[in-house]
Amino acid sequence: MNVRTRVWWFAGIGFALLVAGVLSRFASSAPDGLERVATEQGIAGQAVERQGVLSYDGPGGLLGVALVLLVALALTWALRRRSAGATRGR
């Protein structure tokens, strides 16, 4: 990545962190479309509830963001076509 792309990329990551860390506090806690339909149709009781290892609130959400970033980057970086010659400095 050249400098301009790198700046743009980090700005994107910053925006994602902002969405996860700040905007998510204002998220609606109302049931989502599927939960709503399931309740209305009387099938919500079929759902088996589990306790997550992490919670979206607070640092858990940001940890999730970091984890997705690491896994997705590792995967896409491993799959990419290598450009002929240099892998840096484009």
Added chain:
Amino acid sequence: MHVPDGFLDVPTSLATAAVAAAAVAFALRGARRELDDRAAPLAGLVATFVFAAQMVNFPVGAGTSGHLIGAALAAVLVGPWTATLCLTVVLLVQGLLFADGGLTALGTNVTLMGVVAVWIGYAAFRLALLALPRRVGSVPLAAGLGGFVSVPAAALSFAGLFAVGGTAPIDAGTLVAAMASIHSLIGIGEGVLTALVVGSVVVVRPDLVHGARRLRAAAVAAEFGVAESAEARP
């Protein structure tokens, strides 16, 4: 949209797990063609943004919310094969660590959001591009349409799965109508957000947007006053 454990019976869950596994296997091959040194970091960013955005539920009507799925968004920005992989990574982290979506339902969720929403959304995007003026400015609009279509498409697929392998006997027609109506509303939010995000990337870095490739070639050709090259045609 995340399906919990217990909604679909074991055979149906196994079937969707097989569909999801096959789709991911194909995507691992297909994504090689979409990813290069420039696209790979963008794909990582797209997966991260989709995960973050899915945390933010927006209200739709009284007492209901929806959140961005990001399937069409990812498909337009980094290509549909890579989008399937991005959504799969997001759903794995959500399902395994946050109990967001079931474990036995992981294959179902990958099928609905990583396959159906991605590919229906991308197909709608490509069709819309054909109908719109051949300008880079058409890309966000077509992406928004793809986003809008992708949500009811995934919702109806769930209703279909529940009709086949649901764990409670309810009328399939009623479920289809309920899922379609509420997810059309959520789809409007998906479409607007998809258009906004794709639009803001296209304005700054049109060169990075997978779905703007052919248009980009045409725009460059027009700018330099040369005839459109053959590769600029779809």
